Structure formats: C-alpha cells, structure tokens
Amino acid sequence: MPDTKPDGESTGTRRRGKQLEEAILQAAWDELSAAGYANLTIEGVADRARTSKTVIYRRWPNRAELVRAAVLFRSPYFEGEKIPDTGELRGDCLSLLRQHPFKEVKPDIVRGLLADLDGLPLARFINHQGKERGFAIKTILKRAEQRGEIQTAELHPRIIALPTDLLRQEVILTHEPIPDETIVEIVDVIFLPLVYRSQPG
Amino acid sequence: MPDTKPDGESTGTRRRGKQLEEAILQAAWDELSAAGYANLTIEGVADRARTSKTVIYRRWPNRAELVRAAVLFRSPYFEGEKIPDTGELRGDCLSLLRQHPFKEVKPDIVRGLLADLDGLPLARFINHQGKERGFAIKTILKRAEQRGEIQTAELHPRIIALPTDLLRQEVILTHEPIPDETIVEIVDVIFLPLVYRSQPG
DNA sequence: AAAAATAAGAAACTTAACGTATCTTATCCG
DNA sequence: CGGATAAGATACGTTAAGTTTCTTATTTTT
Known part of the structure; x- marks a missing residue:
C-alpha cells in the first residue's frame, strides 16, 4: 500500500510532481543566497534538494530559467x-x-x-x-x-x-x-x- | 639582421608589444561582432589574432577584462x-x-x-x-x-x-x-x- | 490486486572552455 | 654577439554543462 496522506504529502522517500518541484526551487533559492548567481550550479542545487541533475533538466532547460523560476517562486x-x-x-x-x-x-x-x-x-x-x-x-x-x-x-x-x-x-x-x-x-x-x-x- | 621598418611595423612573423596587443584587441572586437559576448572564447580570439591563449592571459585576467579593453579600444x-x-x-x-x-x-x-x-x-x-x-x-x-x-x-x-x-x-x-x-x-x-x-x- | 505507464534517481559519458605550467625559439637590446 | 625578454605551441588538470542509459519507486489503470 502506498504511504500517502490525504493532503498529498507522501512519506515515501521519492517525492514527485509539485512537491519535488518546490523543493528544487527552494533549494535553488537557498543556493543563490549561499553561492550567488555566478557560482550556482545545477548539480549544487540538485545536491541541496537531495535529488539529481536529470530531474532538474527535465523541468528547466538551463540555469537562467531555473533561477528565474526560483525568483518568481520565492521573491x-x-x-x-x-x-x-x-x-x-x-x-x-x-x-x-x-x-x-x-x-x-x-x-x-x-x-x-x-x-x-x-x-x-x-x-x-x-x-x-x-x-x-x-x-x-x-x-x-x-x-x-x-x-x-x-x-x-x-x-x-x-x-x-x-x-x-x-x-x-x-x-x-x-x-x-x-x-x-x-x-x-x-x-x-x-x-x-x-x-x-x-x-x- | 632583424627586419624592421622605421614605423615599427615589423615584417617578421612574431609581433610584440603594442602591435601584438592591438591585433588581439581588434580580433576580440571582431569576435564580438561575429559570435557575440556569450560565445566569445579566449581561444577563439587567439586563433583569430593568430596567436595563442597564453599571450592573451599574460595581458588580461579573464574574458570580461579582455572585452572591456576591446570595447574601449574600438568603440x-x-x-x-x-x-x-x-x-x-x-x-x-x-x-x-x-x-x-x-x-x-x-x-x-x-x-x-x-x-x-x-x-x-x-x-x-x-x-x-x-x-x-x-x-x-x-x-x-x-x-x-x-x-x-x-x-x-x-x-x-x-x-x-x-x-x-x-x-x-x-x-x-x-x-x-x-x-x-x-x-x-x-x-x-x-x-x-x-x-x-x-x-x- | 496485478499489470502497465510514468517519472525519479543514479551513474557514466561527451564536450567545451577555463586557466596554468612547461618548454622552445624568435626578437630585442646592450 | 650574447644574454634577457616575451611569443607561441602544447599539454595538462579542472569544472560544469548537458545528455544518455538504465534501474526502481510510485501512481494509474484495468
């Protein structure tokens, strides 16, 4: 049986969809604060969000678009x-x-x-x-x-x-x-x- | 005997000093027009100026400074x-x-x-x-x-x-x-x- | 409840450019 | 002419981009 709460917050180890997406955006935002734009790398964000590069590239084509999304998400x-x-x-x-x-x-x-x-x-x-x-x-x-x-x-x-x-x-x-x-x-x-x-x- | 004209234009194969410097800046400027800032690489400029990376790095620490110099030189x-x-x-x-x-x-x-x-x-x-x-x-x-x-x-x-x-x-x-x-x-x-x-x- | 579809995650790989270090050799200058 | 200086070539080591492939967890469908 899949371990799912009514509000969609899964307790399982693999996040998906919106939940995962927001975790990535938050990680990107944090990485921006910590490292600045110039030093932000996709892998850095992936690590911070405890996921992997591939997952990020499936959603955003490059660093600039990821950052843009992160700014709109958090700013x-x-x-x-x-x-x-x-x-x-x-x-x-x-x-x-x-x-x-x-x-x-x-x-x-x-x-x-x-x-x-x-x-x-x-x-x-x-x-x-x-x-x-x-x-x-x-x-x-x-x-x-x-x-x-x-x-x-x-x-x-x-x-x-x-x-x-x-x-x-x-x-x-x-x-x-x-x-x-x-x-x-x-x-x-x-x-x-x-x-x-x-x-x- | 070194093959040098009175105005400093050497016919030899190796340019030096100001002459070489200006050739590089001109090459950088041309590369900017041809490739744009994002696609300009140090090696590209070196090739265009028929010299090598090393020579450029001896004068400017990075791409931005090279471009800045090229703009001031040509603009x-x-x-x-x-x-x-x-x-x-x-x-x-x-x-x-x-x-x-x-x-x-x-x-x-x-x-x-x-x-x-x-x-x-x-x-x-x-x-x-x-x-x-x-x-x-x-x-x-x-x-x-x-x-x-x-x-x-x-x-x-x-x-x-x-x-x-x-x-x-x-x-x-x-x-x-x-x-x-x-x-x-x-x-x-x-x-x-x-x-x-x-x-x- | 099982099967099929979907997407996450891991890992390896290719490519490109950065910046540096080393060495040879042309050119300049005394 | 002989030593100093800087050009030019080549080869590294590094980093990150972006892609590909494969496995496996999770969701959806029947």
Missing part, C-alpha cells in the same frame, strides 16, 4: 506589497522606494538573468515587476489626488514608471548598496517635479 | 562625438539620443560586462560613458541658453544624466532595437519638462 515582491500611506505624497514615494525589492533579489541575480535570459522571458520578467510597482505608484497618486495635494493622478506611463526605472538602474549599474540620498534625489529632483509640472492649469 | 563613442547643433534645444536632444552608442556596442556586450565585471572596473566603465554624454548635453543646454530658449543651463546632475540613463536602461532591458518613439518620449515627456521646470522665475 517577496511578487507577493504584492504593502503600499505605504503616510498622509502625504512625498512621504509615500520615499517609503515605497525604500522598500525596494533588491534587498531580497540581489543585484548579481538581476545582472545574471539580464545576461543569460532570452529576450522573451526577460521581457516578461521585467514587465511583471514594473506592473506591480506601477500599480503601487498609481495608488499613491490617487490618494494624493483625493487629499487635494495634486489635481490629477493621470500621468504619462513613462512618468509612472520612472521611479522604478531609475532605482532599478542604480541597482544594476553599481555594486554598492543604494544610499538613501539617491532615493531622496529621485523623488525630489525628478519624480515630484514631473508630477507637479503635469498638473492642469 | 567610437569613446572617441568623442559630434555634438548636434540644429538650432533648437529639442532638435539637439533628439539628434543626440538618436546617435546613441549602442549600435556599435551591442546590448549583449553591455549585459555581459554588467554580469561579469567586478565592481570597480564596471563603475569606471559606466562613468566614462556617462561623462562624455553629460558633456554633450551640457553643451547643448548652454547653446540653448545663449539663444535665449532657456534662462539657465545649470541643472541638477541627475537631470543632466537622465536622458543617457533612460536610454541605456532601455537598451539593457530589452532585446529589441529602440523605437524612435521611445527617444521622442524621453525627450518630450521627461527631459524637456524638467529642463523648463528648472528655470528660475
């Missing part, structure tokens, strides 16, 4: 994020940028994926991130509109995307943690002036 | 660029961004270097590029000031850097050639509004 900023509500637009902007996602998904991972992913998967990956952040910024703007801080929250998509874009760029181009000053500049020198300038009247 | 946008002068600020901006450097230095090279270069060389590399472009933009702005189009060309460095940053980002994140529409948007939606907004009075 907190794809879980939806708390949108700040400090009572004023500037505070909300600063707060949002300060909880940027690259504390979890380290720069070397981003750079690695950028180099190794093919065009289409990369575009989807970036797009996903952009949309979530875009939503947060729109929400912030709408609240500012309701408070009367600004007249309209209807801005050009490129302006909406700007804070995220600039922050991402900073992460990609430097190997240093982002100084808070940079975040303040993005908000005060670039973003808010554009928001105010875009107001009617 | 036109480090040779100083013609700064456009169309008679109006907007035209100059568009023209400048349209002759962006990534037609020669292909995106895959940028992404590769981003992933493989260490922090310091990377920072220098990026910085170099940013400064050249920054200079061009400042020149354009000064001319606009002289024409009376704007009152002051003194802008926050982050605004000066913005067009370059946004264009670079576009190149890095997508695998497609940049549509002209994007360039127009960067100028009309982001940069010029900030320039005008920054005027006194």
Whole structure:
C-alpha cells in the first residue's frame, strides 16, 4: 500500500510532481543566497534538494530559467506589497522606494538573468515587476489626488514608471548598496517635479 | 639582421608589444561582432589574432577584462562625438539620443560586462560613458541658453544624466532595437519638462 | 490486486572552455 | 654577439554543462 496522506504529502522517500518541484526551487533559492548567481550550479542545487541533475533538466532547460523560476517562486515582491500611506505624497514615494525589492533579489541575480535570459522571458520578467510597482505608484497618486495635494493622478506611463526605472538602474549599474540620498534625489529632483509640472492649469 | 621598418611595423612573423596587443584587441572586437559576448572564447580570439591563449592571459585576467579593453579600444563613442547643433534645444536632444552608442556596442556586450565585471572596473566603465554624454548635453543646454530658449543651463546632475540613463536602461532591458518613439518620449515627456521646470522665475 | 505507464534517481559519458605550467625559439637590446 | 625578454605551441588538470542509459519507486489503470 502506498504511504500517502490525504493532503498529498507522501512519506515515501521519492517525492514527485509539485512537491519535488518546490523543493528544487527552494533549494535553488537557498543556493543563490549561499553561492550567488555566478557560482550556482545545477548539480549544487540538485545536491541541496537531495535529488539529481536529470530531474532538474527535465523541468528547466538551463540555469537562467531555473533561477528565474526560483525568483518568481520565492521573491517577496511578487507577493504584492504593502503600499505605504503616510498622509502625504512625498512621504509615500520615499517609503515605497525604500522598500525596494533588491534587498531580497540581489543585484548579481538581476545582472545574471539580464545576461543569460532570452529576450522573451526577460521581457516578461521585467514587465511583471514594473506592473506591480506601477500599480503601487498609481495608488499613491490617487490618494494624493483625493487629499487635494495634486489635481490629477493621470500621468504619462513613462512618468509612472520612472521611479522604478531609475532605482532599478542604480541597482544594476553599481555594486554598492543604494544610499538613501539617491532615493531622496529621485523623488525630489525628478519624480515630484514631473508630477507637479503635469498638473492642469 | 632583424627586419624592421622605421614605423615599427615589423615584417617578421612574431609581433610584440603594442602591435601584438592591438591585433588581439581588434580580433576580440571582431569576435564580438561575429559570435557575440556569450560565445566569445579566449581561444577563439587567439586563433583569430593568430596567436595563442597564453599571450592573451599574460595581458588580461579573464574574458570580461579582455572585452572591456576591446570595447574601449574600438568603440567610437569613446572617441568623442559630434555634438548636434540644429538650432533648437529639442532638435539637439533628439539628434543626440538618436546617435546613441549602442549600435556599435551591442546590448549583449553591455549585459555581459554588467554580469561579469567586478565592481570597480564596471563603475569606471559606466562613468566614462556617462561623462562624455553629460558633456554633450551640457553643451547643448548652454547653446540653448545663449539663444535665449532657456534662462539657465545649470541643472541638477541627475537631470543632466537622465536622458543617457533612460536610454541605456532601455537598451539593457530589452532585446529589441529602440523605437524612435521611445527617444521622442524621453525627450518630450521627461527631459524637456524638467529642463523648463528648472528655470528660475 | 496485478499489470502497465510514468517519472525519479543514479551513474557514466561527451564536450567545451577555463586557466596554468612547461618548454622552445624568435626578437630585442646592450 | 650574447644574454634577457616575451611569443607561441602544447599539454595538462579542472569544472560544469548537458545528455544518455538504465534501474526502481510510485501512481494509474484495468
């Protein structure tokens, strides 16, 4: 008789399907933290997940795709994020940028994926991130509109995307943690002036 | 008697020093065009330059550094660029961004270097590029000031850097050639509004 | 409950490139 | 001309990618 619990958690020694898959993704994520993107190997992940290379290659064609899957599986900023509500637009902007996602998904991972992913998967990956952040910024703007801080929250998509874009760029181009000053500049020198300038009247 | 011409071009079979070095860099550049960053190998470059691996490793510690050297050696946008002068600020901006450097230095090279270069060389590399472009933009702005189009060309460095940053980002994140529409948007939606907004009075 | 289908896991193998070490020999310089 | 320097060839040792093959556990079907 196969030793199976009602919820699908098998006690047997061989995991399968979703259960095995998640174990691998978790292992890949752990390996990323431990070794970094450059030193992550498929065999390393296999060992950590106590399975074998073959099993991984049956699911993902290469390292980049495995890492991408692992990031989407684990990364907190794809879980939806708390949108700040400090009572004023500037505070909300600063707060949002300060909880940027690259504390979890380290720069070397981003750079690695950028180099190794093919065009289409990369575009989807970036797009996903952009949309979530875009939503947060729109929400912030709408609240500012309701408070009367600004007249309209209807801005050009490129302006909406700007804070995220600039922050991402900073992460990609430097190997240093982002100084808070940079975040303040993005908000005060670039973003808010554009928001105010875009107001009617 | 060694067979040497007055200009240092030796007819002998063994090149040395600068002459050999440049042959290697040229070979690396050609290999980049032919094979792309991902498929460039040290041996491939050595073959192309009709020398051997050892010689290359004596000069550069790894692929990334070799490529970096090759790009600096060959890339036109480090040779100083013609700064456009169309008679109006907007035209100059568009023209400048349209002759962006990534037609020669292909995106895959940028992404590769981003992933493989260490922090310091990377920072220098990026910085170099940013400064050249920054200079061009400042020149354009000064001319606009002289024409009376704007009152002051003194802008926050982050605004000066913005067009370059946004264009670079576009190149890095997508695998497609940049549509002209994007360039127009960067100028009309982001940069010029900030320039005008920054005027006194 | 047995048989058939499916997928996990182990191991061996091919290939490719890295980076190094060794040695010979051409070229340069005093 | 004779010693110093660096080029070039060759051969290693290593690492990881990705594939292939085979065995065996587990699930599904009848």
